Amino acid sequence: MTFSSDILRGHTETVILKILFEKDSYGYEITKRILEDSEGRIDIKDATIYTAFRRMELDGSICTYWGDSIGGARRRYYSITDKGRKVYAEKLKEWIDIDRILNTLIRRNDPATV
Amino acid sequence: MTFSSDILRGHTETVILKILFEKDSYGYEITKRILEDSEGRIDIKDATIYTAFRRMELDGSICTYWGDSIGGARRRYYSITDKGRKVYAEKLKEWIDIDRILNTLIRRNDPATV
DNA sequence: CGACCGTATGTAATCAGATTATGTATATAA
């Protein structure tokens, strides 16, 4: 069972930035990695990831270059910029707050759920 | 500073259901309560909460009645149904999974963030 | 008394990010 698509909304870019923080990567690889690392629960669609790339490139958080497509389809690689690292840091801080607040709002003091 | 509106997306109904799980309430009160309990960070707009009510009523998760408006504007109260309680239980389970998975994807093994 | 504010609900138009659908292209395995 995969999650409803609204669940990721607002976090897609953060997750992509975290992956690019570690190393340059490309759309297909990032999608597969998110699928694996989410226990098969988060299956980001092609269109979603490529439109996210466009936004983030316009925004200056990432930049792109074509990889040498030795054996296989061409790959467009993405690299995180200094701005991207700052954006990630802010989004991480935001996530830490959201996580705490949503846990309060959704779970509250229900002994069965805490 | 309030959160980006996408952050709540997909959780608005869960938060409303949790409040109604405790007691019947009405739009204005729920909005104020979420604002207080989120340390002023989640300011759900009127239109958002009233359209959410419409969706949830259609869906059968809640039902509604007019309160006796003694001194002040009329209030439309909402009550959670058995179906609503089931929906909440599912959404809670889903949130517990999402929370764990997003924490992995966003924070990973970064010692500074764990 | 009249203006304003807090309370309270509601709809229409719009926005943004995600999905579906569709298309292109290469290399490898059956």
Place this chain on the structure above:
DNA sequence: TTATATACATAATCTGATTACATACGGTCG
């Protein structure tokens, strides 16, 4: 040669949230 996995891309659509607007009651302050 046909199918499959890899790889990228765009147009049309969906959905939930926002802005903007409208209505209405009761109390306060000048």
